[in-house]
Each structure stands twice: as C-alpha cells, then as structure tokens.
Amino acid sequence: MQSDKEGGDDGCPEECIALSDFTGSGSDQLAFTSEDKLLVHAKPSSDWWWAELHGVIGYVPASYLRPVGAAKERDEETCLEDPWQDEEYFASYGTLRLHLEMLSDKSRTEAYRQVIFTNSASLRNKVVMDLGCGTGIISLFCAQLSQPSVVYAVEASSIAEYTRQLVKQNDCEEVVTVLQGRAEETELPVQVDVLVSEWMGTCLLFEFMVESVLLARDRWLRKGGVMWPSSAALALVPCQAESYYAEKMAFWEQPYGLDFTPLQPLAQREFFTKPKFSHLIDPSECLSAPCDIITLDMYTLQVEDLEEMKGQFHFCVERSGVFHGFTAWFTAHFESLETEGATVELNTGPNSEPTHWKQTLFMLDSPVSVYEGDSISGSIVLHRNPIWRRHMTVTLQWNINSSKEETDNCQANIKTFTLFTLTLMNNSSIMLFFNHCGSIFFMQCDFVTYMRRQRVLTLPLESLDFFFLCFFCICVHRLEQRVSPCGGERLTKCLINGGDQLKISLTHPL
C-alpha cells in the first residue's frame, strides 16, 4: 500500500481499541468491530487516521478509537465531560444569532403558524408542550390563534428569561408558562395533549435534539396525544455539483499555468470526507427524482433506533450529466386534528423555498458521467457517534448500472462521511492572547499536544513571564475560530510564569 502513509507521527505505531463497529468503505477504509485492537500508524487529519487491523491497512475514523495506554485516564476524563456538549450547545442558543436565523426563515416559521392556525378549533382547551421554545414563537402562535388551556414552553438556554418577557409583552402570560431547563429534567403538573417541537437539524438528525423529544413524549404525552411534527423523512438525490467541484478539486489542475495535481488527494480528504453543509442545489442539478430514504414515525420511533438508521435508494437517471455526489434534505409532516383537515408539510428540498437548513452535499471522490436511463442504487447508514452524542457519520454505498452496454460505468462504491462541525488539522496552530499592562498582544503556538477526547492542549510557555492570558483561539486553515468564550473568561484570572506549562481544557471537540 502507499508507503508514504506508513510510520506513526512519532515513528512508533499507537495501539488503539475500537469503541464501536464501523463499516469501512471500499479499498481505502478499514472495517472493524467494537473492541478490536488497531495499530495507528499515522494521523493525517484529526478525523481520519491511518491504521492496521489483522495486517490490513486503511483509514479509520479517529473518534471511534481509544488509545490503549490512555485508557484509564481517558475514562476518568470522559466521565467528567459532557458527550452532549450541552454547555456550548445551550450557550449558542443563549444569544440572538440562531434565533434570528430561525425566525427569519419564513418557510419554517410559517409552517408552524399554519399548523396552529389550521388546527385552532381542535387545540381549544388542550394542554400543549413546546419543547425547545427558543423565543417562544410557537407558544405565542398557540395563544394568539387558538385557546389552549395552557402551553408549557420549555427552554434550556438563557434566552428563556427573555421569552418570559416576550410572553408578558404580548399579553399571553395567562396561557403560556415558560419553564427554563432541559426538557429531560423538567417536571409538569399534568400530561400534555400535544407535544410540538422544532427539533430537526442538518440531515434531519444532526444535533440529535430528537432524543429529547422522544424522552419527553414517553414521559409527558398522554395516551392518544399528538406529536408535531408527526413524521419526518430524509430525502436524497444524485446530483451535479460542478462549481463546488471546480472550486475545491479542478482548481489544482492548472493554477497560474502550473500543475498542482499532486495536491488533489489531499483536497479530496480535506474537502470531500465531510459533507458540505448549507449547500443550495438548483433543481436543474438533480439527475433524477429524489427519494425518501429514511422516515421517522414520531409516535413509534425509539431512542435506540437512532444509533443506526438504514435506508435504501434506487434512482433512475432522467438526464445525462456528471454525477458529483448526493444531496440530502428533510421534510416534516404535521397531521391534522380536524376532520378531513390537510397535513401541513415543511419541505427543505430544492423544489421549495430555501430554508435556513439549506441542503447537505456529499461529494464522491471522483465524478462519473451518467446517462439518461442509467440507474443508481444503493444504501445509506446514519451511524450515531458512540462518544459525541450530537454527531454522526453517514455511509453511502452505491452502484451505477449503465443503460448503454458500451460504456464502462458499472461500479460499486462506498464512502463514509463524518458530520462534525469543526475539524482541527494537525498543522493548525493556537493563538494565545495576552494582556500585559493593559495592552493586548498575541503569540502563535504550534499545535503541541492534543488529546482528542480529553480535549486538553498542553503548551510550553517558556518565553513568557507574568502575563495574563485573555483568551485563545485556534486557527483552522487560516480561519480563526474562537474556541471557547467561557474558557477565555476563566483564563483571564490565570497568571502565567515563564517555564509554566499551560493546559487548556476545550469545551468544543476538535
């Protein structure tokens, strides 16, 4: 195999244990089962490591592995940490940015308004729970458009304090009760008739807020009560993505008249092993009609089902073109409580108004020409991360069956994508900001030690004396990313002496 990838970062392979099963993809990735012992030879990126199992070498997702040596220490750390990243997750909903984005999304917000409006007669005197109410918009729609007996608006983030004010300001405090806290820990005086929530994330499941909704359903929804959304589906379509391909891959063919193609394998790993979030696909780029690959029935879905969700697809290519990848999005359906009332659908696909979720693009390693009449069939597996409970990997497997005998298009492929929001490459560096006698300056440190699950960075600070550390950020591909505002606040109080070693605990997985 490729000898340039062999040899660990420090020359010595690291022994690791698999935390969970992994379905490898084709020739490039290793498949393994939980508890397998792997030898890690190199860590070309923080997501994908180069490892060996039973004499076979391939890529493995780093987050599925636990180094053997660090087992004990790591277990302690893992217990202390929050695999849900709630501190950071709810902090992000404590500011207005995301609420503004969600409220500005007309398709989303109007869909919920429509649901309440068209069911207003049935909602009369009902008890409603609005899980993750944010600024309380759905609860306010309920109070304004219908006459429920009470709406429990549950919100864990600090925005709840303002939601209370908004309820009062809009004269809804007789109906809407804001309860600040995680839904999992919230006590209600009664069971509810309706559980409404806007929990859907990228690729439907990302963030896994749906788990909170299912737990609330099992605890608080009365028998025969209603779930909104009542069902949801993940849709997929094979597509062209010419301009994204040109921007990230074809670019290396001839920049400034030079041949940079040796960088293409790197580009493929860096840009195409994660899906592209916030992609907007034009209907003309779809190579076939989309199909629903996974459907969730919100009445019967169980938390355990979320660990691994499988789906099948069969697409008939409707027009010739270049198959660059698959695009995914979701739809959510709200059943009507009125007799003969229509179901409301929230559709985030290319044939509807764009929403703030946009769509998610999964690029193939290399594009394939396909022709009208060809078929693309295969399967998808959404595998929830065994450690980071809000994250997942998506494995796509597909065959192209050519309708033209003369073309050599019949091939089987498999590819796994990680859905993490931030990647720290091994060559990233850390910026430390210091305050010395009132002036701020910064120092750039090489990425010294980073232990993945412990999220601790160890930095020697030999050249420094008596400075206050203000905050730090991590540079990822020249993009500066503030990692942890609360880490920063904590660190303002720390006095650093020359020769100290600084250990920084991150609140964000990298």
Ligand code: GJV
């Ligand atoms: N308990 C209470 N509030 C929550 C919970 C929970 N378990 N989970 C999320 N939220 N569609 N992906 C809140 C969160 O703070 C935010 O205000 C809102 O629900 C998320 C709604 C949109 N996110 C999404």
